[in-house]
Amino acid sequence: VYRYDSETNEFSDVFRTVVTPPGSTTSSYCGSAVHVAHPFVFIACRGDNTVHVYELTGLSNSLNFRSTYTESAPAENFGDSLSYEPSTKTLVVGATEEDSNNGATYILSFDEGTTTLSYIYKLVPVESGDNEQFGHYTAISGNYLAIGSPFDDEHATNAGTATLYKWNGTDWTFHQHLHDPGHGLTSSDYLGIHVAMSDRHIVVGASQYNGNDGAVFIYKWNATSEEYEYRRRLDAPEAGGSFGKSITLDEM
DSSP: OEEEEEETTEEEEEEEEEOOOTTOOTTSOEEEEEEEETTEEEEEETTTTEEEEEEEETTTTEEEEEEEEEOOTTOOSEEEEEEEETTTTEEEEEETTHHHHTBEEEEEEEETTTTEEEEEEEEOOSSOOSSOOBTSEEEEETTEEEEEETTOOSSSTTOBEEEEEEEOSSOEEEEEEESOTTOOOOTTOOEEEEEEEOSSEEEEEETTSTTTTBEEEEEEEETTTTEEEEEEEEEOSSTTSOBTSSOOOOOO
């Protein structure tokens, strides 16, 4: 993982340091996912099924190693995705190749005092299948968690989907599927390749929609039904660009 810093509120091109987690090798694939929740930095190494915790300290913002969490078998590619909810100190980790690439998503609790991660829960796809890559990308906001499965076959081969879960105080329970309400998805659209969410919106990328043009599906929270309802689809501004492969969301 390569670290760059900003100076006077502007990002410089000055390289700061290489972050090499302890015990990692070329087959560790460190940096498979990175999440910054200042002052903490979570770095996943999917080849080792590990997440490493670092902390920025001091006036110089030194990046110091704090702890390592390792998930044992049957986890595979644990660390393909990371998302974090600071209000509940919950880290979500995707393991896309578990169970014949069907995938799984792990819920961890982060203790800021001890800077350690602890296992809480594991989610698997609602419908049994194969090669869904459930957990390819995740997004968490408050008590809701969206998980992408870009190779889900429910509507068509590799059409994809995203699934929303809700924390009820005891368990993470299935809440709803997020997809094209007209089921207009076709083979290899890869809906769920990327997801982002807030307390008001969820956006889901389908990078191969309409060939490899791509599209982004937008859902808005309905307080009456307590569901995220489909609102519109953003089509690619240019052909062939895999629009929606990477997304971010900020409520202004």
